[in-house]
Amino acid sequence: MNRAVSKVIGIGKQQGLLVAFAVLILVFSLTAPGLFLTPKNITLVLRQIAIWGVIACGMTLVIVSGHWDLSVGSLTSLTTVVAITLHDKIGPIPAIIIALLVGLLSGMISGYLVGYQKLNSLIITLGMMGVLQAITLIYTGGKYSRIVEPEETWFSFIGRGFVWQIPFPVILLAAIGVVFTILLTRTVYGRRVRAVGGNPVASKFTGIRESFVVMSAFMLTGLLTGIGGVMLGSRMMAAQNYIGSGYEFQVITGVILGGTSLTGGEGNIFKSIIGIVIIGMLNNWFILMGMQYYYQWAAQWVIILAVVWIDVAGKRARAME
Amino acid sequence: MIKTLKANSIYRTIRKVVITGPIWAVLLGVFIIASVVTPDFLSLRNLTNILLQSSLNGMLAIGMTFLMINGYFDLSVGTAMGFCAVLTIGMQPYGLITAILAALVAGLAIGAINGLFVVKAKINAFVVTLAAFIGLRGLIFIYTGERSIVGQVDGFATFGMSEILGFPTLALLMLVFLVIAEFTLRKTGHGRNTYAIGGNAEAARNAGVPVERTTFINFMLCGLGAAIGGIFIASRMNAATPMLGWPDTNLKIIATVALGGTKLRGGFGSMIHTLGGLLTLAIISNSMDLLNVPSFYNRLSMGLILMLVVYIDAKFKPTAA
Numbered sequence A: 001m002n003r004a005v006s007k008v009i010g011i012g013k014q015q016g017l018l019v020a021f022a023v024l025i026l027v028f029s030l031t032a033p034g035l036f037l038t039p040k041n042i043t044l045v046l047r048q049i050a051i052w053g054v055i056a057c058g059m060t061l062v063i064v065s066g067h068w069d070l071s072v073g074s075l076t077s078l079t080t081v082v083a084i085t086l087h088d089k090i091g092p093i094p095a096i097i098i099a100l101l102v103g104l105l106s107g108m109i110s111g112y113l114v115g116y117q118k119l120n121s122l123i124i125t126l127g128m129m130g131v132l133q134a135i136t137l138i139y140t141g142g143k144y145s146r147i148v149e150p151e152e153t154w155f156s157f158i159g160r161g162f163v164w165q166i167p168f169p170v171i172l173l174a175a176i177g178v179v180f181t182i183l184l185t186r187t188v189y190g191r192r193v194r195a196v197g198g199n200p201v202a203s204k205f206t207g208i209r210e211s212f213v214v215m216s217a218f219m220l221t222g223l224l225t226g227i228g229g230v231m232l233g234s235r236m237m238a239a240q241n242y243i244g245s246g247y248e249f250q251v252i253t254g255v256i257l258g259g260t261s262l263t264g265g266e267g268n269i270f271k272s273i274i275g276i277v278i279i280g281m282l283n284n285w286f287i288l289m290g291m292q293y294y295y296q297w298a299a300q301w302v303i304i305l306a307v308v309w310i311d312v313a314g315k316r317a318r319a320m321e
Numbered sequence B: 001m002i003k004t005l006k007a008n009s010i011y012r013t014i015r016k017v018v019i020t021g022p023i024w025a026v027l028l029g030v031f032i033i034a035s036v037v038t039p040d041f042l043s044l045r046n047l048t049n050i051l052l053q054s055s056l057n058g059m060l061a062i063g064m065t066f067l068m069i070n071g072y073f074d075l076s077v078g079t080a081m082g083f084c085a086v087l088t089i090g091m092q093p094y095g096l097i098t099a100i101l102a103a104l105v106a107g108l109a110i111g112a113i114n115g116l117f118v119v120k121a122k123i124n125a126f127v128v129t130l131a132a133f134i135g136l137r138g139l140i141f142i143y144t145g146e147r148s149i150v151g152q153v154d155g156f157a158t159f160g161m162s163e164i165l166g167f168p169t170l171a172l173l174m175l176v177f178l179v180i181a182e183f184t185l186r187k188t189g190h191g192r193n194t195y196a197i198g199g200n201a202e203a204a205r206n207a208g209v210p211v212e213r214t215t216f217i218n219f220m221l222c223g224l225g226a227a228i229g230g231i232f233i234a235s236r237m238n239a240a241t242p243m244l245g246w247p248d249t250n251l252k253i254i255a256t257v258a259l260g261g262t263k264l265r266g267g268f269g270s271m272i273h274t275l276g277g278l279l280t281l282a283i284i285s286n287s288m289d290l291l292n293v294p295s296f297y298n299r300l301s302m303g304l305i306l307m308l309v310v311y312i313d314a315k316f317k318p319t320a321a
Helices: A002-031 A039-064 A072-090 A092-116 A121-140 A154-160 A168-186 A188-198 A200-205 A210-236 A247-257 A269-288 A295-320 B002-020 B023-037 B044-069 B077-090 B096-119 B125-144 B154-161 B169-187 B189-199 B201-206 B211-237 B249-259 B271-290 B295-315
Strands: none
Touching (some): A002 A269, A039 A072, A039 A247, A039 A269, A072 A092, A072 A247, A092 A121, A121 B249, A121 B295, A154 A210, A168 A188, A168 A210, A247 A269, A247 A295, A269 A295, B023 B271, B044 B077, B044 B189, B044 B249, B077 B096, B077 B125, B077 B249, B096 B125, B169 B189, B169 B211, B189 B201, B189 B211, B201 B211, B249 B271
16 A cells, blocks of 8 residues: 555656646646636746746755745845836946846855855845845835836837747746756756755765855846846836745745755756746636635645645655665 | 852852843843934833833744744744734624634644644745745735724723733733743743754654654744734734735744844743843834834844844854753
């Protein structure tokens, strides 16, 4: 009996995510016929999740290296607001560059404190979450910010544009996903990230500069969050100060759904993005079914516990064998 | 002879308190600075107000201290408090007692769910409580339908505003709970087990300490603290809003407990010192309010204080706990 269960879990575990993905698409299209599986709706979902997906590429790296970044939501708020307010003052390109630099800098600060000072990443980034949100509010004075003439600028292309019927944010996500997949699986750097997260002691003996690896993972996450902020700003062309609040949860949920090990060492960018797509489909389905958007929060509570439980149980079953 | 001995022991007690809890020196410093720079700070009315304000967060911090000594965090306390406050107000048509009982049961149940998934399913406590954090926010929105709700029992609000001999009743209640909690930590088997597990879970297990049961109980105590805090805030406002406890109450509470000297890795800490952390943060935010500093600077200081405490915690480990 137990063996049968663990075998089922084992098979499910192998390609569990893709199986779940297929089942969910089937269930969603059957329960929302003619609404869910339309090109328009799929485009909508993909456009919505593109920002989370981009941030998730970095978050996967951070989690694989054995840490967490809770500050990405607040950092999205800050970089979005920075990109929007500076757009009218100094033009789109400088505004984008500064937003990216803000992201990079924030990631560098968290990364330095976690990597070089060996501080608990969960608490440090929880602190950064408060600090960045406060900086956002101080920067705007609590006011709503927007681009005055949204029709006059090419800036909106990043978030709203299409290339051959494909939304530009999705193309951006695909490109970043490919780059980060190669980075994580095919480069020396990626191998070091995995080594640092999987076996910190051994990686130290092999001479890997753990501090630098961790810091750079945070910096890349900061940079990607900056890109996410620019994408969000460009899609909305306006921002309130809490616009990214809660993103950290969506992103972390997606990465966990994607099977990235919570203790570090293993992860897969492609699966993280699939995890994010699942979250996006779920949110979309709730709305198609006429439920309020906040039902998804309660649902995510259940889903994340279930998925992680299956993951942990599967690992334990394999460890027993 | 006897006199000098007594003086000596008093001196030694004070010295011990200052060495084990430098927070009291910090509190004194903050108090002096606040009374100098803030004109109306030293009025009796304001000081009782500070006590009253800290009574709400105090209940959450008491529960969190148990859990942090045990070596875990609970990121869900903020929305757990909000959910219990919403229940206390929303269930009043069924009687005040029913409403309060519902809130207490809900708090215990939240703690039990968190504890169960951490202890039995062995899922990372951070993931479990982060999921609960968002999930409970969903439940709050579902229950209230995104609206603020107002209480119907007038006596309940009078109770929240009442005073005993010039002291706010809620603050006195919080202090009573704090003393009971300190007693539990110092004098009961459960308290000793909590310290043992936080200090070294493996050694505690080998020594026959019921690690799982103790951890589970501490999660429930944390939920109970959030429930009582929720009841307090409901009775003070005689209303509940869906935004209660969002987004950074957890940040504030963890900062409070860590500032009080509880080790982030567990095994060391005390309720009395948590009170020191609580009063320090309450004085800081109170004098910022009196000086008309925008509230986001308050959040900035919370984040920075938390990061600073983690830094000090990591760099200056006490030699004897």
